[in-house]
Amino acid sequence: MSISSKLGSAFRSAAQGVRHGPFVHAVAVLTLAIALFTLGLARSVDGLVQAMLDTLGGSVTVTIYLEDQTPDADAQVLLKTLEEQVGGTAVLVPPRTSLERLARELPELSGLLDAFEDSPLPASIEHTMPESHRDPEVLRRLSDVLAQVPAVADVDWGEESVTRLSAIARGMRLGGLVTFLIVLVATVTVVAATLQLAIYARREEIEIQKLVGATDRFVRVPFVIEGLMQGLLGGALALGALLLLAHLAAPRILGLVDFLLATETRLQLVSPRLGLELLGGGALLGLCGSMLAVRRFLRV
């Protein structure tokens, strides 16, 4: 018997299975769809949280106050050294600019501040940290090193806020991971139970096939095809539901958290990658779930 003939027979058997138990199949597809939708939603929310954390993390800035009368050339050397050795971007803020900023931030004092002919504020370097240096410990070490440089009067890296932000970010990432794992385990459990239920309804058919001489592979293949189809269909339904949700709710959600996102962030709640993950994940779940579920009914 040719492979195409065998496959044809397996597909016919799978189609018969669907035709004769449409309700059980609908339940299996819906369960897969709901499970994958939940997973997809968890991934979308995680993506949103990550974008917010990246944005917040991206604003970690170390301000290096220079000694009075530090020559511009020395300041530039320090700035370049920082950019080369630490990374990120460093900007030299002259004393006059600092004074203007202060006047903008405290308008009630602008008259008083205008009275200064020379800015009383020191020149500073504002260094926006790269991702690798957004950790409180790393920042503390960097700050200690910079404090030893003769031209540096003081270093401010916002110790309290960075430490708190870092703790919040860690908590959110851990929470996201734990939530994702819980949803994943629940998904696999529910899908396996549902597929087992669907196959249980056809245990008699399996028994008869085995009694007339069917090999395990002969019995298994149609169920695996069914599982694959159910998984793909469930994945497609989940993707459709997520796209609909994103279309309806994304403007509001993004409006709520907009201030926490960097202006250059183009956030997609449902990315093409997530779409592929849902379809692939659905197919994999259906495939593995049905293979495992059918196994316990093969002993006849």
Place this chain on the structure above:
Amino acid sequence: MIELFHVSKAYPGDPPVLHDINLRIDKGEFVFLTGPSGAGKSTLLKLIFCAEQATRGQILVGGRNVARIRESAVPFLRRNIGVVFQDFKLLPHRTVEDNVALTLDVLGVPRHEARERVYQMLKRVGLAHKRDVLPPRLSGGEQQRVVIARALVNDPTILLADEPTGNLDPARTLEIMDLLGDVHVRGTTVVVATHDISLLTRYQRRTIRIEAGRLVADEDGVALARRLAGR
């Protein structure tokens, strides 16, 4: 063809269902396996087609020791043994044709060839006109004939029938027994488990009697019929 040496079967915690059975059935024989309900007839048949494993002893089927057969080899053994189940074991949502074709699907017979062979088999059991009907719409006798057709469609060398007339009226019983007789005439080894004494006297075949899991008699059919008539 079928040989059993000191075969016993027991389930944990229960007394043995079969105890030290020794038996030989030659190729082309027609044998009745009889005894009261629960004597172990069905279990003996199950051991032969590997639906159960013997606790002790050896079972040779066509020269092959099925008591020690690998699990992966069981399907290939079953393809040579047609089984008529007491409870039919038909798929209620598949047509008569599909039910019978199942045996050929398993063998990988191409669809068009399978359809032709199924049609010929259904003609032989007198059900060609009902090939598109679902089993629940058939009478008990018709369902039993479908089961026989399914068991025979791949020309097995052995046919095991477990109480094939158990649920049938006398007219249908004769119909089924004639069909099994016809199968035997064509060279198939037939083993029929039954507790119906009237079948034994009517058909006068070798009869093996099992009681409480022990083989208590192995008689020639004619002698048995004379003995029963002389009671």
